[in-house]
Amino acid sequence: MHHLLPLLVALPLLGAALLVAGGRRLPRRAAETIGCTVSGATAALAITLLLNSSPPLVEWAGGWVPVNGESVGIMLIGDGPALGMAALASLLTSAALAYSWRYFDEPPRRHAGSFPALMLVFQAGMCGFAIAGDLFNAFVFFELMSVVAYALTGYRIDEAKAVQGALTFAIVTSLGAYALLMGIALLYARTGELAMAQIGRGLDRTAVHGGPDALVLASFVLVLTGLLVKAAAVPFHFWLPDAHAVAPTPVCMVLSGVMVELGTYGVWRVYGTVFAGPGGIPPADLRRVLVVLGVLTAVVGAVMCWYQRHIKRLLAYSTVAHTGLFLIGIGVLTPEADDGIALYLIAHAGVKAALFACAGILLDRYGSVDELALFGKARQLRTVAALWGVGALGLAGLPPFGTALGKAVTEEAVGGALALVYVAASAVTGGAVLRVGARVFLGLGPRPKSDGEYETTGAGERPETRRRLSRVPDTMTAVPALLLAGALAVGTVPGFGGLVADAVNEAGSGGVVVTSVHWTVPGVLLGLASALLAVGLTAVAVTRPALLAAPDRALPLRRLQSGHIGDYVAWLLVGTTLLGVLALPGVLGA
Amino acid sequence: MSRRTRLWLVAVSGTGLAALLVAACLELPPFGGSSHPYGERAVRAALARHTANTIASVNFDQRAYDTLGEMSILFAAVLGCVVLLRQARDEHRARPEPAEVDLPVRRYALIVLPVAVVGGLYVIAHGQLSPGGGFQGGVVAATALHLLYLGADYRALERVRPVGLFEVADSLAVSAYLVLGLAGVLAGTAFLANTLLPYGTFNTLSSGGNVPLLNAAIGMEVACAVVVLLARFLDQAVEIEQGNGKDDKDDKDDKESEKENGKENGA
Numbered sequence: 001m002h003h004l005l006p007l008l009v010a011l012p013l014l015g016a017a018l019l020v021a022g023g024r025r026l027p028r029r030a031a032e033t034i035g036c037t038v039s040g041a042t043a044a045l046a047i048t049l050l051l052n053s054s055p056p057l058v059e060w061a062g063g064w065v066p067v068n069g070e071s072v073g074i075m076l077i078g079d080g081p082a083l084g085m086a087a088l089a090s091l092l093t094s095a096a097l098a099y100s101w102r103y104f105d106e107p108p109r110r111h112a113g114s115f116p117a118l119m120l121v122f123q124a125g126m127c128g129f130a131i132a133g134d135l136f137n138a139f140v141f142f143e144l145m146s147v148v149a150y151a152l153t154g155y156r157i158d159e160a161k162a163v164q165g166a167l168t169f170a171i172v173t174s175l176g177a178y179a180l181l182m183g184i185a186l187l188y189a190r191t192g193e194l195a196m197a198q199i200g201r202g203l204d205r206t207a208v209h210g211g212p213d214a215l216v217l218a219s220f221v222l223v224l225t226g227l228l229v230k231a232a233a234v235p236f237h238f239w240l241p242d243a244h245a246v247a248p249t250p251v252c253m254v255l256s257g258v259m260v261e262l263g264t265y266g267v268w269r270v271y272g273t274v275f276a277g278p279g280g281i282p283p284a285d286l287r288r289v290l291v292v293l294g295v296l297t298a299v300v301g302a303v304m305c306w307y308q309r310h311i312k313r314l315l316a317y318s319t320v321a322h323t324g325l326f327l328i329g330i331g332v333l334t335p336e337a338d339d340g341i342a343l344y345l346i347a348h349a350g351v352k353a354a355l356f357a358c359a360g361i362l363l364d365r366y367g368s369v370d371e372l373a374l375f376g377k378a379r380q381l382r383t384v385a386a387l388w389g390v391g392a393l394g395l396a397g398l399p400p401f402g403t404a405l406g407k408a409v410t411e412e413a414v415g416g417a418l419a420l421v422y423v424a425a426s427a428v429t430g431g432a433v434l435r436v437g438a439r440v441f442l443g444l445g446p447r448p449k450s451d452g453e454y455e456t457t458g459a460g461e462r463p464e465t466r467r468r469l470s471r472v473p474d475t476m477t478a479v480p481a482l483l484l485a486g487a488l489a490v491g492t493v494p495g496f497g498g499l500v501a502d503a504v505n506e507a508g509s510g511g512v513v514v515t516s517v518h519w520t521v522p523g524v525l526l527g528l529a530s531a532l533l534a535v536g537l538t539a540v541a542v543t544r545p546a547l548l549a550a551p552d553r554a555l556p557l558r559r560l561q562s563g564h565i566g567d568y569v570a571w572l573l574v575g576t577t578l579l580g581v582l583a584l585p586g587v588l589g590a
Numbered sequence: 591m592s593r594r595t596r597l598w599l600v601a602v603s604g605t606g607l608a609a610l611l612v613a614a615c616l617e618l619p620p621f622g623g624s625s626h627p628y629g630e631r632a633v634r635a636a637l638a639r640h641t642a643n644t645i646a647s648v649n650f651d652q653r654a655y656d657t658l659g660e661m662s663i664l665f666a667a668v669l670g671c672v673v674l675l676r677q678a679r680d681e682h683r684a685r686p687e688p689a690e691v692d693l694p695v696r697r698y699a700l701i702v703l704p705v706a707v708v709g710g711l712y713v714i715a716h717g718q719l720s721p722g723g724g725f726q727g728g729v730v731a732a733t734a735l736h737l738l739y740l741g742a743d744y745r746a747l748e749r750v751r752p753v754g755l756f757e758v759a760d761s762l763a764v765s766a767y768l769v770l771g772l773a774g775v776l777a778g779t780a781f782l783a784n785t786l787l788p789y790g791t792f793n794t795l796s797s798g799g800n801v802p803l804l805n806a807a808i809g810m811e812v813a814c815a816v817v818v819l820l821a822r823f824l825d826q827a828v829e830i831e832q833g834n835g836k837d838d839k840d841d842k843d844d845k846e847s848e849k850e851n852g853k854e855n856g857a
Contacts, residue, residue, distance in 0.1 A: 003775050003778075003779075003780055003781065004775070005781075006655065006771070006775070006780075006781035006782070007772075007775065007781070009658070009659075010658075010768050010771060010772060010781065013658075013662055013764065013768055014765060014768045014769075014772075016665075016669075016761075017665070017761040017762070017764040017765040017768065018761070018765065020669060020757065020758075020760070020761040021758050021761040021762055021765070024754055024757075024758070059780065059781075060780065061653075061654070061655035061780065061781055061782055062651060062652065062653075062654055062655065062774075062780060062781070062782045062783050062784060063774070063779045063780035063783035063784075063785060064635075064652060070631055072628070072631050072632050072635045072648075072652040072653075073652055073653070073655075074653055074655045074656060076655075111672060111673070111676075114669060114672060114673050115673075117669060118666070118669055118670065118673065121662060121665070121666045121669070124662065125662070125666075128659060136656060137655065137656055137659065140656050140659035140660060140663070141659055143659075143663055144659055144662050144663050144666060147663050147666045147667055147670065148666045148670065150670065151666070151667075151669065151670025151671075151673055151674060152670075154674050155673060155674075157673075157674055157676065157678050158678050158679050158680075163674075166674075186614055186618075188628075189618050189619060190617075190618075190619070191627075192625075192626070192627030192628045193627070193628070194628075213617050214610070214613035214614050214616070214617050215613075215614040215617035215618065217610065217613075217614070218610050218611060218613065218614030219614070221610060559591075560591070562591055564591065566596055567591045567596055569600075570591070570596045570599040570600045570603070571599070573599070573600055573603040573604055573607060574599055574602075574603040576603065576607050577602075577603040577606035577607050577610075578603075580606060580607070580610045581606070
């Protein structure tokens with residue numbers, strides 16, 4: 001079974017290569033069918049491997065199985081979280097390809113296969129990153145998925161905004177990748193190893209006085225910078241709203257649903273395997289780093305989300321807010337929180353992708369994704385309205401959605417004030433989405449007036465289909481419906497939570513810790529509280545817009561998202577230094 | 591954010607990062623030490639499989655899976671370029687006019703061209719024996735073709751490099767690498783395992799088992815990828831023009847390119 005692990009990468013790549021080779025002859029329909037089939041087959045493979053991943057699969061590419069504990073080969077990990085992320089990425093790619101079925105305006109001439117091919121390479125990159133057990137190999141696939149994501153973001157070259165967003169994305173993420181590579185170089189210099197587990201052992205062996213030194217700290221900071229840029233943690237997050245607002249909708253579904261989350265997964269994986277030992281970064285310092293950054297990210301993301309009127313930007317900021325919640329969860333380093341985050345992440349992927357899919361329908365039907373311009377216009381889209389409302393409540397964490405279950409489990413694990421951050425961030429982001437729904441689909445409240453010159457309106461966007469849709473194709477409503485059903489199933493299918501928890505624990509602690517994941521009364525109440533809070537916020541915002549409109553003191557925060565790449569690079573440097581400062585006590589104390 | 595604030599932020603945080611990096615570099619192992627844990631293992635493994643160039647053994651045998659990722663990055667970059675540098679709605683194609691080339695330049699280019707192409711192929715073919723290999727040789731061979739652009743003109747270059755064919759060859763090379771990897775899985779060993787072919791005689795062209803084959807696939811991939819990449823950028827620089835105006839310098843060719851490129855004039 002374990003020999004099949006590399007096929008998760010090889011299969012979609014082969015599909016992409018054949019699509020490009022035959023792309024000049026293939027009619028569009030054939031190219032799209034091949035894309036869907038290959039992506040679906042990879043998803044099936046990932047799920048099959050996932051079902052056989054206990055005990056975790058390990059594969060050495062090229063058959064370089066270690067002799068006396070030493071190997072020159074590359075290790076691939078097939079444990080629950082790795083294959084779970086690969087399966088999630090594959091399923092979302094398939095969903096996005098199904099959603100984009102005959103969707104784009106016109107494919108580049110004589111290259112009908114190029115969009116499905118790019119999506120397949122993207123899928124291969126994400127799967128490769130998820131199952132990488134070797135730090136350098138993880139970097140290679142980090143780069144692969146980034147390169148494809150830049151091209152996909154700028155796909156609509158006729159719009160200056162799309163090209164600008166892709167360029168910002170490319171520069172900021174590339175800087176993150178250089179930081180990651182430098183961190184890997186430092187670790188290699190110290191240990192002479194590239195496999196994550198071996199680096200971790202090497203650090204423990206070579207630790208001076210049994211603790212970390214400046215080199216370990218620097219490599220930790222650099223590696224984390226790369227991964228947090230991908231995860232879009234504040235202050236590394238500025239590329240995300242600019243890129244997600246302009247990327248084609250099917251691409252947004254994958255970017256927001258799973259690519260960003262792979263950064264969080266990477267942090268979890270790298271800390272657990274490389275830096276968790278006595279020669280690495282002490283748990284207290286990691287906790288400080290991730291909790292501080294996570295809270296900052298959740299707050300900034302939620303506030304910015306509330307103040308958006310460009311619907312895709314609003315959804316992008318809600319992804320930032322949720323990244324913050326995920327980082328807090330993995331930062332507290334308890335097995336229960338890890339389980340909760342795993343569930344939260346799966347269900348969030350479904351909800352977020354479904355919401356982006358609905359936003360795409362608005363764009364193609366009305367040529368706008370502006371909350372104010374679309375006021376009351378989408379009344380006749382009843383199905384989409386229902387999907388949007390369900391998605392918004394799912395985002396806010398209404399039981400029995402999987403988001404609510406994951407959130408409840410995590411809240412119980414983090415406890416106290418941090419649990420309040422979860423309630424508040426999910427309520428504000430869910431409320432913002434619900435507010436858009438109430439205005440656009442129902443036309444509730446007074447017609448809002450446009451104000452403020454610093455706003456990015458969502459008007460004047462070009463539909464991504466050949467012409468404005470007069471009728472919404474069935475695939476475009478079926479895909480979000482299925483995704484929402486999936487998010488619901490995560491919370492309701494009996495035993496699913498337990499399965500995920502077992503898989504995460506087996507990977508995290510070798511199965512020593514046994515946790516149980518189930519609905520609890522406080523969990524349900526907190527979930528209901530955040531959903532109610534979201535509804536309340538929406539009610540106030542719709543009936544009394546002035547009360548919750550952006551106050552002047554929020555302006556400096558909003559101005560930070562200036563669109564100037566130099567600003568974003570400066571913030572990246574600030575973030576890297578901040579990481580160093582936050583993790584410094586562990587090194588000084590050693 | 592004003593320029594001043596930005597510079598101030600960069601200065602402060604850059605100093606912090608620089609301090610961290612300097613402190614880290616002071617902890618690096620001293621230069622020229624005798625302990626090379628990875629190097630020793632890699633050389634031993636390369637020799638065991640009769641690959642004279644250890645770098646080639648690392649690239650195409652020990653860490654061939656990384657090379658697969660790197661090759662895919664190049665492939666994705668080419669694909670991305672083809673998509674991003676396509677003709678936009680408000681652009682049209684104009685035939686470039688041949689420019690006068692000085693005779694010495696022309697002579698030099700035409701003499702060096704075959705030498706450079708052969709040099710590139712040599713570097714690819716001897717990847718498992720001497721420094722070089724598919725990545726390096728591929729770039730040499732691909733750029734050699736472009737001497738024609740310097741020595742003659744753009745249209746001469748276009749005649750020797752049909753971009754469509756190179757795109758197909760590029761993806762076939764990627765497929766070849768993948769199929770060679772999958773052969774290992776089918777044979778029951780592992781993906782990209784170098785255990786199917788005999789390792790041959792050390793320091794001859796046919797040594798190293800799989801290594802020369804994977805190396806050749808990479809060489810072909812890189813050569814084709816670089817040709818297509820350069821073609822796309824040259825297209826933008828030389829042929830594709832902004833606006834709806836048309837020059838009718840070469841009417842017949844213009845019609846042809848129009849037919850090829852379908853829509854024009856913002857259709």
